[in-house]
């Protein structure tokens with residue numbers, strides 16, 4: 575699969591498959607590392623170091639981390655020791671590290687070794703995966719918390735026990751497959767319900783328009799905003815209804831309201 579994204583002219587772009595060939599032995603390709611607060615799910619509000627990996631072949635339309643598909647000149651490779659060092663540099667006190675993506679399990683073999691090293695150094699490793707690739711059973715030994723947010727591939731592919739299932743919800747969604755899947759866990763999995771929030775629309779610059787064009791422009795802006803708001807309200811209502819009827823937890827994306835990553 576060749577996903578080439580637009581970047582600024584100064585950046586070198588390569589396909590994901592080209593990047594994968596370039597990853598040194600015993601290393602993983604990391605898009606970014608930062609210290610923040612978990613914004614969603616069971617651990618919402620908990621400070622964590624986030625390690626966002628490159629590479630995902632799933633290609634969801636609504637993906638809000640499409641930049642992890644692109645592989646640009648400044649992406650970095652870490653082995654067990656250099657990653658541990660980078661995490662400690664960001665926070666000496668924080669015991670939680672969240673491995674996210676992209677799809678982290680695209681780099682499962684080396685990632686397992688790295689997670690083992692991190693957990694041996696008393697870090698609590700949280701793994702966020704789409705379930706599009708097998709979650710190998712040995713990840714249970716090295717992860718404190720495994721969150722699966724199934725996207726295009728359902729049911730998710732797993733051997734290691736999943737701790738949390740994050741379900742993205744739209745107003746028209748049929749949840750019967752999700753319910754059947756969750757029922758297999760006999761209440762031993764945490765379910766987080768997350769209404770999908772439409773991306774804020776991006777408008778062009780109205781400078782230089784004539785008066786009639788400007789009126790038409792603002793009419794369009796208004797119409798699009800009303801449409802987006804209607805979708806968002808409907809998704810939210812559906813999420814509330816689901817939570818009230820199932821006892822599952824509502825999980826809004828808190829980081830968006832606090833304007834943090």
Ligand code: SF4
Pocket residue numbers: 630631632633634636637638639640642675676677704725
């Ligand atoms: S699985 Fe996740 S990272 Fe991959 S495309 Fe979908 S939303 Fe984006």
